[in-house]
Amino acid sequence: MTLAIQLPQTGLRRYGSLLSPMAWGALAVAAAVVLLSLFAPVLAPYDPDYVDLNNVLAGPSGQHLLGTDALGRDLLSRLMHGGRTSLLGPTIVVIGSTVLGLLLGLVAGWSEGWLGKVLGRVFDLLFAFPALLMAMLAIALFGKGLFAPILAMTIAYVPYVARLAQSLVVAERSRPYVQAYRVLGFRTPWVVLGRVLPNLIPTVGAQSTLNFGYVLADLAALSFIGLGVQPPTSDWGAMIEESRGALLGGYILPAFWPALVVVMVVVAVNVIGEELSDRIGGKLS
């Protein structure tokens, strides 16, 4: 028989040597931002909270590479330190929603009875709530800061992962190799966690990468409207918010830099995520 079968590849091997130059560029940008933020205490030229009222709203110079804000604080140092909080939030949300989403998706996809159906409806229900609205609700309950938005965002992003995982599990469950495991007498938890789960990780990983960008932008927006990270902690969204006064006075740079960084990171993460899901999707179809 001449059956042309395109083999679906599963497992981490799908990631191997599959990035385009564009994705490599995006990866470089993301890596640079992460490293600069991570080593901010060592690399940053100034204390991010050091106020120098003799030197406010200065343009870029040898002393202050990106200039200073309305309180004379060094913008580069604030950006680098701000990255620590701005990147930490999405990281926790993505890890949390991926783990929770995978587990719920596995359960929903594997159980043929009412449990799967109920979970599916719950995911639908969660989809209906905008993530930002849930975050504001959580802030109203738990107060401002990082904790409430992260908790709310984690829950809001669970259905994106769970829905995907569920559909993958349903497809995987009917495959002969999974049925062979059943006939061979392997226990369901072993098959699901040990054999099926690893085959889902590349596809789910691509989705979670995309989620990272969205969460970053959402959290920055929360900080911008003053509900997220509170001053004086530096945060990209908060930095934009603090610069509103300067912006009205005609000083663009204090708001421009953090906005630029947010856009760069979101775009970079999206490029990487799209690339991964394209490659994996292409190989699956």
Next chain:
Amino acid sequence: MSQLLQIENFTLGFPGRPPLLDSVSLQVDDGEAVALVGESGSGKSLTTRAALGLFPGGSEFSGTVSVQGLDTLTAGKQRLMELRRGHASMIFQDPRAGINPVRTVGDFLTETLVRFDGLTRSEATERAVKQLEQVGLRRAKELMDQHPHQLSGGMLQRVMIAAALLNSPDLLLCDEPTTALDVTTQAGIVRLLREEQQSRGMGMLFITHDLNLAASLCERVYVLRRGEVVEHGPTRTVFLTPQQDYTRQLVEATPVIEVGGLGAPVAAGSPLLQVSGLTKTYQLPRGDVITALDDAGFSLPEGGSLGVVGESGSGKSTLARLVVALETATSGELTLRGVPRPHRPLRASERKVLAKEVQIVFQDPYLSLDPRIPVGNAVADVFRLHQKQGRKEAKDSARDLLARVGIGPERFDARPRALSGGQRQRVALAKALAARPRLLVLDEATSALDVSVQAQVLDLVEELRDQFGLTILFVTHDLAVVSRICSELIVMHQGRIVEQGPTARILEDPGDDYTRNLIASRPRPLWDAEPVTA
């Protein structure tokens, strides 16, 4: 006779890789039926597509491919389109893939007539209806308003043939047009193609992996292997007195019904598997009930071998899945070594016990192994679970067992995708045998393999049966395969067992009309005096 299709020294490949086709030369004259046979990957489809000017993107080619004097390698788009529209037609393996599912059969057939041949809609419809009647479809007028999903595969393939014949082509290219169909349906399609080809005096190039089919339809044959023509000539000469080793192997590997020379011993042990009144129904969402298996009853003695033969939808796979407890019966009894099967999904502990009694090998070797797990570990896992072996011991056992099924230690750490179809099926066998079952269910286990590979895997199954003292339940659509492996036979049709008994008796003297039809539908060579009847 004039030359219709002339392929000379046609070479095709991708830069930097060995060629896919290497100096292929082939010729089809007016009114001649020519077969192009070969195993998967031999380049049959590439050769045929070249006749229509279809080449894979990025490929490099040389030589000449001319249809009625038009060189398709150099011809412009316009000329190629005229060729495809008026002079050469092609029929593909899967009729469903070639038709828009949301448009009616009538739309599909009349579109080109109206757009390119300047016919009015009613003229086009009239011509299409006539053509549908000619390909043996009844109620052609009603058919015009139906959608593809309302037609069976066989009917749809007739529609595709009608579409291909609408423009009275001089050359008909057929790419495995019956491979996806049941044997009895195939017989009808083959007869139709033969009739049309003869009465219209068309040239036909018929691609197939099935030597029997080629012999039943074509006067001349080309044997293709890895992009090279290894042998060609009159079908009878090539198949009866092959000159090349490869052709000889291919002819020998092609399964034929072997009555009398049955290798399978008739077992008279105590019954291992007993089935009576076994029924499986499915409830559809709209309230309809489908009876997949209806009142099946048989008994399989320890050490015996039972073939279950039927076409798609006959319930044979449902039976296999019930035996290995992947499905739960609606009613009836199934007793394995004296243990009755409950009418509910098995508990984990029950499943583990059952695993040592019965194992299954599935049809598709590409999907039945976990793509991520190295084959050695896959087999070792089973040893650890069932034989309570440690990691190291299990690996040694797996290595031994894999060696016995013909997978060397150098492949121990290979992932399934690095193996060929035949090798994967060997691994699947090893995995099943590692549980040390008494009963082995083979669900079309060799159907997706090339004939030469199929022959090797069948040899292996026979060898393992003797070595492990296995009882075999072989589910297949292929009578020839069971005639070789099984001493007892069950014939199934639309969920029911229509006939059962010793294989030799059923093949020589079938007692049921359907069985007779099934046997008669097997392609017979043109040189056989017996006419094909169905």
